[in-house]
């Protein structure tokens with residue numbers, strides 16, 4: 001009997017056990033590359049970037065991991081797998097790859113989505129010189145976040161019955177700028193990852209190049225599914241390119257076809273501004289458990305850290321790890337396969 005085609009077990013070992021091992025794995029894989037930078041957060045934590053290809057490349061595929069700390073396990077695995085398979089990739093012409101590792105190293109280290117200042121980096125790309133976005137739904141639900149689960153669920157049900165599901169998701173996850181202890185907090189100034197992105201854009205002179213950016217996330221959507229989310233607005237060049245490059249599986253929050261609702265302050269917006277008409281940015285979002293599990297796990301994590309109790313934080317870290325990167329080898333294999341497909345499509349699209 002013919003064996004079912006699968007990835008070798010060795011590939012599955014590529015999922016790092018911790019931030020420290022992911023960082024060593026990344027540094028080992030890129031040490032022969034000349035154009036590397038390290039952007040330290042402190043003595044033990046850093047964001048790393050490495051460039052593979054000609055310095056003056058016109059086309060650049062950018063792969064980002066750890067925008068949401070804990071999700072870095074998945075992003076780092078895909079980056080490592082890509083680095084291992086460079087010789088097999090369809091790279092032609094004047095093309096480079098830029099790897100951005102652990103944009104939020106603090107969250108990666110501590111199994112959190114937010115950074116050490118409580119900032120969700122993917123709500124942090126707003127203009128801080130202007131009044132910050134308002135989220136009245138979050139303010140209405142804020143005290144419920146820290147209640148025991150059954151009381152919280154009752155308050156949430158009441159809100160959903162009055163305002164609908166979409167309004168509920170925007171209230172909780174759309175972004176809020178008032179509660180630093182709470183989830184999806186956009187901050188009051190640029191966070192470490194935001195400043196790191198500016199440094200990387202300047203260092204690698206990304207302005208004017210043709211860019212395909214894939215920002216790797218996990219924890220939202222159906223189990224094992226890799227959703228290609230495009231936050232470019234319909235009618236823009238970035239939107240058109242994303243649809244063309246990645247095909248009909250590409251979803252758009254602006255059109256209501258995504259697991260994700262429209263959000264404030266996404267990292268996407270900085271890249272949209274940078275690439276103008278030349279390229280596209282997509283979020284590659286790997287689904288795990290249900291949206292109820294996502295909200296429950298993340299909200300409990302914020303409650304645990306706010307309490308400061310070591311046992312609650314420990315238990316929450318375990319739950320966060322499993323929600324954002326299930327131990328199930330079947331799930332992990334699906335993720336590596338999908339990652340390979342998307343990288344291949346990004347390179348083909350970029351070079352077409």
Ligand SMILES: [Zn+2]
Nearest residue numbers: 068071217218
């Ligand atoms: Zn994420």
